[in-house]
Amino acid sequence: MADTTQDYTPGSHPDLPPPSSEVGVIGWLRHNLFATPLDWALTILAVYLIYVLVVPALDWMLFSADWAGETRDDCSREGACWVFARVWSKVFIYGRYPVEELWRVNLTFIIQFVGLAALMIPGVPYKKWTGIFLLIPYPIIAFFLLYGGAFGLEPVETSLWGGLMVTLVIAEVGIVASLPIGIVLALGRRSKMPIIRAICVAFIELWRGVPLITVLFMASVMFPLFMPEGVNFDKLLRALIGVAMFSAAYMAEVVRGGLQAIPKGQYEAAQALGLSYPKVMTFIVLPQALKLVIPGIVNTFIGLFKDTTLVLIIGLFDLLGVVQLAATNPDWLGFAVEGYVVAAVGFWIFCFAMSRYSMYMERKLETGHKR
Amino acid sequence: MSEAAQASPLQTSMSEEIAIQMIDVHKWYGEFHVLKDIKLTVNRGERIVICGPSGSGKSTLIRCINRLEEHQRGQIIVDGVELTNDVKQIDAIRSEVGMVFQHFNLFPHLTVLENCTLAPIWVRKTPKSQADEEAMEMLTRVKIPEQAQKYPGQLSGGQQQRVAIARSLCMNPKIMLFDEPTSALDPEMIKEVLDTMIQLAESGMTMLCVTHEMGFAKTVADRVIFMDEGEIIEQNRPHEFFNNPQSDRTKLFLSQILTH
DSSP: OGGGGOOSOTTOOOOOOOOGGGSHHHHHHHHHTSSSHHHHHHHHHHHHHIIIIIHHHHIIIIISOBOOOSSGGGOOSSSOBHHHHHHTHHHHHHTTOOGGGHHHHHHHHHHHHHHHHHHHSTTOSOHHHHHHHHHTHHHHHHHHHHHOOSTTOOOOOGGGOOHHHHHHHHHHHHHHHHHHHHHHHHHHHTOSOHHHHHHHHHHHHHHHTSOHHHHHHIIIIIHHHHSOTTOOOOHHHHHHHHHHHHHHHHHHHHHHHHHHHSOHHHHHHHHHTTOOHHHIIIIIIHHHHHHHTHHHHHHHHHHHHHHGGGGGGGTOOBHHHHHHHHHTSGGGTTOHHHHHHHHHHHHHHHHHHHHHHHHHHHHHHOOSOOO | OHHHHHTOTTTTSOGGGEEEEEEEEEEEETTEEEEEEEEEEEETTOEEEEEOSTTSSHHHHHHHHTTSSOOSEEEEEETTEEOOSOHHHHHHHHHHEEEEOTTOOOOTTSOHHHHHHHHHHHTSOOOHHHHHHHHHHHHHHTTOGGGTTSOGGGSOHHHHHHHHHHHHHTTOOSEEEEESTTTTSOHHHHHHHHHHHHHHHHTTOEEEEEOOOHHHHHHHOSEEEEEETTEEEEEEOHHHHHHSOOSHHHHHHHHHHHOO
């Protein structure tokens, strides 16, 4: 019989490497691109589509594009006219912020960039202090740097703000405010106390039930009507509050999803150790719940980031708003496509960065517990 | 039922000798009467095993002792303090009463060591270095100090349950509750957990164990309590309980679990 050639004792079979057709480049190609006739067809179709679509797009954007020059006459019209983007770049980033004060905006964002980098790059020490700095003193510093009016800094009205700067201010305030408010609302909605629960449910359903455009219109048109004569809130501030409340309502439901996924045994084990409700939530439930819903949280952040474009309708000029403004400038008519590409790339960079960072965080927080 | 109350001979002695006292306790889940007129006194250092068919209320009974479940009638006095709606008092009692669960309920986002030090640091306000030291001592006691830096998800079931025991012990509890600690374990791992529990029993800990491990009951328990349909049917020393059960219900239960 065949089993006479067995050259190992039972229970000690060695681990053998897999056959070469299963691993390496060839294995990958076989599995992913050419596994079945349908895969063959799809692969060929994909290559064809890349040739038809991506090659001309790259040609327009890079190889036939005009880069040098100062006016529209420097563009040969063969490909994209990046002269347009370069001439308008200051407006795209700062709006109508006074040119001699631009260092204030730059300094604000440099501090933030350094702070965020220190927070996100593993191995950089003092993470706790960096986080506290970014959350408490930094917003105050940023306010005085951007708005001025103290420490000898010229006040710069928010009506002069614009471009990427406004996009980032609205998105960041929205992100930083919506997460804690959302967590509080989510906890409130699961509270045992009926009044707190009712208030949270009403708040969430009210904000979630109306479109953001309505919220912004309310903030800019209706809200001043309810205010006493002479009291005037800044338009940007109203938009900020509207956006923050709106995304907090969404965030609350995302967080609630995470809270519901935590097994009852976790609460019980924590309570049985004598931890009080705030400590159970802070140390046991929320860290796990928030980790579970990182994709949902970042989804909400990205949605919020892109929704900032809606502030255009109440007369604030974010990145997309100033791009449209530039594209309709009589001297630069006909370059709308270039403008939209710039806006799209701008938004994409930030959204993609958030997406990648969230994936990194998910991997980092994985502790191998799948229950 | 009256024999239940009589079976605790030390009930009337000095009050500091009594760890837990349940007086005429009733509990309902909605319409369902889950605990009926429970009278139970547990002395310090006493080891009690509670057994009974599933749904008999034995888990509910021990979960009432640290108020994971609320009772609706009667009194429960733990370590001289009556359980009421006072949240502070409940937290204080919980910090004195350790509990081990069927499904371990370790905190998966914390390392084994952090699982053990969390409550000492945040409830007892123990300095971190001291809490670490004590936790390592407890982990050594349950024979897994080398796993301290791992996450619960990387351990076997038996190891996880031993960490859960160590986590409770780090609070220096006066009473330990075990809710079917070996029911979710593979047969190979039951022994290591039982050995830990026996070792704990020998150290003089007051223990209440809901378990189906009759061997454990025979060797360790001072008293075995049998429950059915929310009532304490019978309680006795293990030797009498197993060899000379009084009620027919107990006889039926014992014949079913001991013959397979």
